[in-house]
Amino acid sequence: MSEQSAPVAPSDAQQLLATLRLDRSSPVPLYFQVAEALEKAITEGVLPPGTRLDNEILLAEQLGLSRPTMRRAMQYLVDKGVLVRRRGIGTRVVQPKVRRPLGLSSLYEDLAASGQKPTTTVLSLKVEPATAELAATLGVEPGSEISVLVRLRSAAGRPIARMCNYLPHTISGLAEALDAEALERQGLYQVIRSVGVQLHAADQTIGARTATAEEAKLLGERRGAALLTMQRTAFDDHGRIVEFGSHLYAASRYSFALSMLA
Amino acid sequence: MSEQSAPVAPSDAQQLLATLRLDRSSPVPLYFQVAEALEKAITEGVLPPGTRLDNEILLAEQLGLSRPTMRRAMQYLVDKGVLVRRRGIGTRVVQPKVRRPLGLSSLYEDLAASGQKPTTTVLSLKVEPATAELAATLGVEPGSEISVLVRLRSAAGRPIARMCNYLPHTISGLAEALDAEALERQGLYQVIRSVGVQLHAADQTIGARTATAEEAKLLGERRGAALLTMQRTAFDDHGRIVEFGSHLYAASRYSFALSMLA
DNA sequence: TAGTGGTCTAGACCACCGA
DNA sequence: CGGTGGTCTAGACCACTAA
Numbered sequence: 001m002s003e004q005s006a007p008v009a010p011s012d013a014q015q016l017l018a019t020l021r022l023d024r025s026s027p028v029p030l031y032f033q034v035a036e037a038l039e040k041a042i043t044e045g046v047l048p049p050g051t052r053l054d055n056e057i058l059l060a061e062q063l064g065l066s067r068p069t070m071r072r073a074m075q076y077l078v079d080k081g082v083l084v085r086r087r088g089i090g091t092r093v094v095q096p097k098v099r100r101p102l103g104l105s106s107l108y109e110d111l112a113a114s115g116q117k118p119t120t121t122v123l124s125l126k127v128e129p130a131t132a133e134l135a136a137t138l139g140v141e142p143g144s145e146i147s148v149l150v151r152l153r154s155a156a157g158r159p160i161a162r163m164c165n166y167l168p169h170t171i172s173g174l175a176e177a178l179d180a181e182a183l184e185r186q187g188l189y190q191v192i193r194s195v196g197v198q199l200h201a202a203d204q205t206i207g208a209r210t211a212t213a214e215e216a217k218l219l220g221e222r223r224g225a226a227l228l229t230m231q232r233t234a235f236d237d238h239g240r241i242v243e244f245g246s247h248l249y250a251a252s253r254y255s256f257a258l259s260m261l262a
Numbered sequence: 263m264s265e266q267s268a269p270v271a272p273s274d275a276q277q278l279l280a281t282l283r284l285d286r287s288s289p290v291p292l293y294f295q296v297a298e299a300l301e302k303a304i305t306e307g308v309l310p311p312g313t314r315l316d317n318e319i320l321l322a323e324q325l326g327l328s329r330p331t332m333r334r335a336m337q338y339l340v341d342k343g344v345l346v347r348r349r350g351i352g353t354r355v356v357q358p359k360v361r362r363p364l365g366l367s368s369l370y371e372d373l374a375a376s377g378q379k380p381t382t383t384v385l386s387l388k389v390e391p392a393t394a395e396l397a398a399t400l401g402v403e404p405g406s407e408i409s410v411l412v413r414l415r416s417a418a419g420r421p422i423a424r425m426c427n428y429l430p431h432t433i434s435g436l437a438e439a440l441d442a443e444a445l446e447r448q449g450l451y452q453v454i455r456s457v458g459v460q461l462h463a464a465d466q467t468i469g470a471r472t473a474t475a476e477e478a479k480l481l482g483e484r485r486g487a488a489l490l491t492m493q494r495t496a497f498d499d500h501g502r503i504v505e506f507g508s509h510l511y512a513a514s515r516y517s518f519a520l521s522m523l524a
Numbered sequence: 525t526a527g528t529g530g531t532c533t534a535g536a537c538c539a540c541c542g543a
Numbered sequence: 544c545g546g547t548g549g550t551c552t553a554g555a556c557c558a559c560t561a562a
Contacts, residue, residue, distance in 0.1 A: 027558085029531060049501060055547060066533045068330075071548085081463055084499050087548045088541030095501020098463040103522055199524035201343055201360040207517035208470035208488040226470040226488045234524075237346050239311060239357020255469035258520070260365055262461035262496075289539085291550060317528060328552045333529085349529045350560030531557075541547075 022063065030065060034073035039082055042093050053083070053091040081261050100259040104204065116155040120187070122180040123162075124150040130168075137233065138168045139241050145169050147178050149188070152218070159219050160254055163247045170240060171197060192243065197236050204232045206256060219250045226251040284325065292327060296335035301344055304355050315345070315353040343523050362521040366466065378417045382449075384442040385424075386412040392430075399495065400430045401503050407431050409440050411450070414480070421481050422516055425509045432502060433459060454505065459498050466494045468518060481512045488513040 020037045022030060041047045053059065053074075060070035074091060077083040081098060085091045128148050135142040146168050153161040165188060169175045173195040182191055193199065207229045216223045228249040234242045282299045284292060303309045315321065315336075322332035336353060339345040343361060347353045390410050397404040408430050415423040427450060431437045435457040444453055455461065469491045478485045490511040496504045 031531080057547090067535090069532060072531090074548095084462065085548065086499075086541085087539070088546075090547060094462070094499075095497070097465075097495075097503070098497045098501050100465055104520060200346065200356070201521065201523050203359075203362055204520040204522070205517050206468055206490075206520065208490045208513035210472065210486070210488045224472070224486055226472045228468075228470045233359075235357070235360045237348070237356075239360050241359075251470035255467050258366060258466040258468065259463065260466075261463050293550080319528090329554090331551060334550090336529095347529065348560085349558070350527075352528060525562085526560100527562105528560075529558090531555100533555075534553100536550100536552075538550075539548090541545100543544080543546105 020063065022065075031069050031072040031076065034063065034065070034070065035076045038073065039077060039080075042082060047093050049093050049095045051093045053093070055090065100257075102259050102261065105257045105259075118153055118155045118160075120184045121152045121154070122149070122183055123152055124148070125178060125180050125183070127169075127175070130166075134166055134244070137241075137244050138166060140168045140170060145175075147175050149178065149183070151183065151188075155253075158253070159250070161247060161249045162215070162218060163245060165243055165245045167243050168241060171195070171236070171242065174242075188243070197242055199242065200235050200237045200239075202232055202234045204230060206230050208251065215248060219248070221250050221252065228254060228256070230256075282325065284327075293331050293334040293338065296325065296327070296332065297338045300335065301339060301342075304344060309355050311355050311357045313355045315355070317352065362519075364521050364523065367519045367521075380415055380417045380422075382446045383414045383416070384411070384445055385414055386410070387440060387442055387445070389431075389437070392428075396428055396506070399503075399506050400428060402430045402432065407437075409437050411440065411445070413445065417515075420515070421512070423509060423511045424477070424480055425507060427505055427507045429505050430503060433457070433498070433504065436504075450505070454496075459504055461504065462497050462499045462501075464494055464496045466492060468492050470513065477510060481510070483512050483514065490516060490518070492518075 020034070022033055024030065026033070038047070047053075054062075056070050056074060057067055059074075060067045063070065074083060074085070078085055078091075081102065082094060083091055084094050126148055127145050129143045130138065130140055130146045132142045134146065135144065138146065140146065146166055149163075149165040149167070151163045151165075152159055153163060167174060167178070174192065174197065177191055177195045179191075189199065208226055209229060211219065211221055211223060211225045211227050213223045215221075215227065216225055219227070221227075228251045230245075230247045230249070232243075232245045232247075234245075236242050282296070284295055286292065288295070300309070309315075316324075318332050318336060319329055321336075322329045325332065336345060336347070340347055340353075343364065344356060345353055346356050388410055389407050391405045392400065392402055392408045394404045396408065397406065400408060402408065408428055411425075411427040411429070413425045413427075414421055415425060429436060429440070436454065436459065439453055439457045441453075451461065470488055471491060473481065473483055473485060473487045473489050475485045477483075477489065478487055481487075481489070483489075490513045492507075492509045492511070494505075494507045494509075496507075498504050
């Protein structure tokens with residue numbers, strides 16, 4: 001009595017099923033075709049938040065699929081935060097507020113999404129011997145060659161971030177692929193992927209400090225202004241360190257957005 | 263030729279299989295029993311990083327399981343970042359550096375892990391009518407009652423964070439469960455869970471600014487010192503807003519650690 | 525070519541929930 | 544009690560990778 005049950009549409013999934021065409025000859029897995037169609041129906045409002053879906057057995061036979069395949073499609077959306085399932089209860093569409101894309105949104109994505117076109121300038125790109133400290137964080141021998149990259153990211157004509165990246169030469173082809181023009185056009189991570197590196201995980205630390213006179217000038221802030229700092233170590237499939245980045249953001253115009261499931 | 267293949271132990275999993283006892287009468291799922299045993303063997307060094315595991319069919323029959331069950335155990339560890347699988351290649355144990363716990367580490371966990379025992383003081387706990395702005399973020403009517411909680415977190419005898427939390431009274435029993443003594447002992451989220459609320463997702467924004475004189479005094483910093491700010495909205499299963507928090511951290515002594523899979 | 529993981533099927537039994 | 548999702552089985556075919 002204390003809580004009102006959310007709105008329930010008994011079998012609205014019917015509308016969906018009519019329009020859903022599965023392509024069994026497609027290389028796209030069936031469970032993924034179903035999941036995409038379901039998610040599209042949800043984001044387009046065909047299945048509004050709070051809708052209770054038919055149970056997985058019924059849905060499976062309506063689509064001509066086995067239960068495990070239907071189940072996998074639904075589980076995919078549960079992991080994505082779009083659906084919620086409770087044993088003995090059923091499956092429901094979650095409220096839209098909870099449906100932000102997961103993970104840490106990158107600077108570029110944020111700015112692109114807000115309509116301002118960000119630009120990148122390569123301030124410096126060279127090969128240097130690693131200092132003891134950098135060698136330790138990159139897991140290479142001190143003095144071995146590493147690529148050092150400094151970029152300035154701007155949005156709406158104003159500088160917003162200075163990004164320093166250090167890349168060990170332990171990954172073949174990476175050092176050669178680093179090119180100022182390519183970096184300004186497509187971003188560091190795209191370049192890294194283009195040489196066949198599979199990014200696997202990243203450790204990031206976010207902090208803050210006040211700006212030095214030099215930093216303030218570069219970012220168009222006052223001396224002593226608050227800056228956000230982010231340091232990131234990225235690993236590939238084999239556990240090799242691909243990149244270490246130390247970035248600086250003007251806090252008055254930038255913040256990190258982070259969405260996660262409990 | 264360009265890259266050396268990682269160390270491979272052909273069938274070391276044998277050692278594991280000898281000690282693995284599956285309890286089919288346990289309420290713990292078989293796939294989870296297997297996954298836990300595998301993970302334990304990995305963290306204890308029985309299966310060192312880089313080890314190639316036997317294929318899932320072989321492992322399944324050695325354990326007397328079906329392939330889907332064995333597969334699910336392995337997939338669980340892949341999702342957790344402990345294993346890496348590649349079609350046509352096999353399954354391998356990832357390097358330990360990549361294996362930090364995922365997600366945003368909380369203040370309490372960080373401090374507890376580093377040996378300093380954090381303490382919490384409730385500065386204020388009252389029920390007030392919601393301002394227009396707060397009502398909007400909490401999704402309630404302006405003027406409706408909300409709980410307002412202000413806490414001071416300290417570590418090693420020094421204040422480190424001021425946390426303001428706003429909780430709407432839309433969830434039955436929550437307002438009554440908020441108790442200064444309980445909050446100092448077990449943390450806000452534990453109290454929330456104790457009244458049967460299933461946390462589902464959270465949106466967080468991390469930024470920075472300089473401290474006002476008052477904030478600096480409270481946190482033991484100089485005026486104008488850099489502060490980290492974090493705002494969080496937490497949702498439950500039904501998409502209801504459970505809590506909104508606006509927190510302030512002394513940046514000289516605190517930072518956020520964030521680990522994620524690509 | 526041989527071996528791997530990726531996908532899919534068609535059943536089965538159980539634990540949990542609400543009425 | 545009936546309905547739900549959670550787990551498990553014993554097969555099958557396919558795509559990708561390396562040698």
